[in-house]
Amino acid sequence: MESSEITRKTIEDVVNHLYEATGAATFFEPPTVKFASADDRWFTEFKTLISPEHWTPQEALNLLYPDATAKTVISFCCPNSREAREGNRKETERPCELWARIRSFGDQALQNIRNQLARWLQEHGVAAVAPFQQDDYKLAVTNLRSRWSERHVAFVAGMGTFGLSGGLITEHGIAHRLASVVTSLELPADVRPYGDDFTAWCTKCGACRRRCPAGSIGNTLAERDKTKCKEYQMKNIASTRSDTYGWMDLAIGCGLCQTAVPCEYKRP
Numbered sequence: 001m002e003s004s005e006i007t008r009k010t011i012e013d014v015v016n017h018l019y020e021a022t023g024a025a026t027f028f029e030p031p032t033v034k035f036a037s038a039d040d041r042w043f044t045e046f047k048t049l050i051s052p053e054h055w056t057p058q059e060a061l062n063l064l065y066p067d068a069t070a071k072t073v074i075s076f077c078c079p080n081s082r083e084a085r086e087g088n089r090k091e092t093e094r095p096c097e098l099w100a101r102i103r104s105f106g107d108q109a110l111q112n113i114r115n116q117l118a119r120w121l122q123e124h125g126v127a128a129v130a131p132f133q134q135d136d137y138k139l140a141v142t143n144l145r146s147r148w149s150e151r152h153v154a155f156v157a158g159m160g161t162f163g164l165s166g167g168l169i170t171e172h173g174i175a176h177r178l179a180s181v182v183t184s185l186e187l188p189a190d191v192r193p194y195g196d197d198f199t200a201w202c203t204k205c206g207a208c209r210r211r212c213p214a215g216s217i218g219n220t221l222a223e224r225d226k227t228k229c230k231e232y233q234m235k236n237i238a239s240t241r242s243d244t245y246g247w248m249d250l251a252i253g254c255g256l257c258q259t260a261v262p263c264e265y266k267r268p
């Protein structure tokens, strides 16, 4: 296949194939795929809004391809399985085992999808990089900000808008994981149905605030205390011993604010 023959449908088919092949289908519901233009002005604005270290798509692609021009960011969103969401709804302090398994092992399947999609594009003669894979995850958690924020990227691609909890509310709700790949392949960008209104789909109902055991969610997005969220997870949930969830040394998550809330699996 020539790169000129690669369409939206081709990319969706590759992502759907990888969703099955990597085992992601045991953790997640089927993915939604969206495209953002690498030239979207939001990517430059993130230098101010997030940090000067946050990569533009061009900077991310140049990490592997110094001479290539970034054209498209492919963003995809995988909702957590119904079983995991139902299990987490009943919890009040720690995630249910299935939710924890998605955080620890479903995340690894999504890393494989990112890498394989980038490899597939490279194989078809175009430059591609999965920026998340080039970042330093430990540093991102220490700083509470990464050099490639999947939520912000998905927002630009028309996937959804930020909720009071900080999660991204999509057409399939807020209980999901996100991933993306930057490429020199030109594909038509999706329209943002919410324009530039970055909280349009959140009703501010406060259900997530009442669910949070750490008291980390406030009455406005600006009041959110991310450190409380992180410390609660580290002190009360992190799996450094096998007698907690049965495996060790992987992030376990929490996500109580993403379940038993009106935006769990739909746009409220």
Ligand code: B12
Binding pocket: 049, 050, 095, 103, 132, 137, 140, 141, 144, 145, 146, 147, 148, 149, 150, 151, 152, 155, 162, 165, 166, 167, 168, 169, 174, 175, 176, 177, 178, 179, 198, 221, 226, 229, 230, 233, 252, 253, 254, 255, 257, 258
């Ligand atoms: C560091 C990190 C954490 C840290 C700190 C997170 C944090 N910043 O709050 C900890 C360990 C605490 C954490 C917790 C969780 N995480 Co986390 N985490 C990340 C990571 C690695 C980086 C996040 C980042 O860089 N954010 C950038 C900062 C600047 O943005 P922010 O914190 O989201 O806050 C922004 C919004 O409020 C918004 N906003 C405010 N004003 C404005 C104005 C405008 C104009 C705009 C556009 C935006 C905006 O901007 C804020 C700051 O700029 C990402 C993976 C990645 N590389 O993207 C996953 C990620 C964000 N985590 C994810 C998940 C699922 C979780 C948990 C549910 C854990 C779990 N799996 O059970 C919780 C949820 C916490 C919450 N309330 O959202 C998902 C989110 C998907 C979703 N549903 O939204 C991600 C994208 C991982 C993935 N691959 O899917 N996480």
Ligand code: SF4
Binding pocket: 163, 164, 165, 174, 201, 202, 203, 204, 205, 206, 207, 208, 209, 261, 262, 263, 268
């Ligand atoms: S629970 Fe309510 S306030 Fe919280 S993110 Fe969802 S819609 Fe917004």
Ligand code: SF4
Binding pocket: 165, 211, 212, 213, 214, 215, 216, 217, 228, 229, 230, 232, 233, 253, 254, 255, 256, 257, 258
């Ligand atoms: S992930 Fe848990 S601790 Fe963090 S904001 Fe959500 S409910 Fe609170």
